[in-house]
Amino acid sequence: MEELDLLKKDWNKNDTFRKVSEQEIYGMLHKNSSSNVKWIFIISILELGLGILLSIVLSFTKFDHENTEYIKNLGIYNYYQAAMVVIYAVILYFIVRFYLMYRKVSTTDSIKLLMKNILKTRKVVQHYILFNLITFAIVFMAGASFGLKIGIEKATLDSGGTIAEIPNSIYLISFLVVLVITGLLTGAFWLIYRLIYGILLKKLKKNFEELKKIDL
Numbered sequence: 001m002e003e004l005d006l007l008k009k010d011w012n013k014n015d016t017f018r019k020v021s022e023q024e025i026y027g028m029l030h031k032n033s034s035s036n037v038k039w040i041f042i043i044s045i046l047e048l049g050l051g052i053l054l055s056i057v058l059s060f061t062k063f064d065h066e067n068t069e070y071i072k073n074l075g076i077y078n079y080y081q082a083a084m085v086v087i088y089a090v091i092l093y094f095i096v097r098f099y100l101m102y103r104k105v106s107t108t109d110s111i112k113l114l115m116k117n118i119l120k121t122r123k124v125v126q127h128y129i130l131f132n133l134i135t136f137a138i139v140f141m142a143g144a145s146f147g148l149k150i151g152i153e154k155a156t157l158d159s160g161g162t163i164a165e166i167p168n169s170i171y172l173i174s175f176l177v178v179l180v181i182t183g184l185l186t187g188a189f190w191l192i193y194r195l196i197y198g199i200l201l202k203k204l205k206k207n208f209e210e211l212k213k214i215d216l
Contacts, residue, residue: 025214066150118207
């Protein structure tokens with residue numbers, strides 16, 4: 001934003017070039033906003049690709065096989081598959097929204113409309129982050145709880161005990177452990193999102209504030 005700051009100083013020094021400088025400042029803000037939204041779109045695609053790659057890798061592990069068998073035994077495998085389809089569909093929806101917002105910001109030719117699109121983009125990104133964090137927390141907690149339950153029961157049977165002998169307190173403590181781990185991991189992901197998307201959102205906010213000054 002150094003070039004923008006220099007233009008603003010020159011603009012304030014000489015009112016004769018106010019109109020030209022205003023157009024130049026708008027052009028730089030427009031270009032910068034378009035670039036930021038484009039990066040939001042690109043990062044969301046990379047994030048989806050990473051998620052799909054991780055799912056493929058995990059599908060070859062013993063844990064995933066056991067977890068899938070456990071879900072099938074519970075009779076909720078079809079619901080599980082439907083939930084995963086919905087999750088990916090929502091993520092694709094957000095990615096399409098990011099692309100459309102990028103196109104809108106890139107082709108905007110008025111200050112008011114650019115400001116409006118920046119606000120919309122910020123809101124969509126915030127909803128996207130919230131959805132991802134909630135989805136991760138639910139899926140991880142469910143998967144970890146099932147996995148830990150399988151592990152406890154398997155260890156009990158291997159030691160010659162029975163599932164009926166496992167006290168409820170063991171399951172409760174295990175659930176609390178999973179809850180704490182889920183909270184910590186969700187918090188870590190929130191910090192990552194704040195670092196990656198937060199930087200771009202701050203730039204968009206700064207551009208919005210600069211556009212407000214021009215629009216006065």
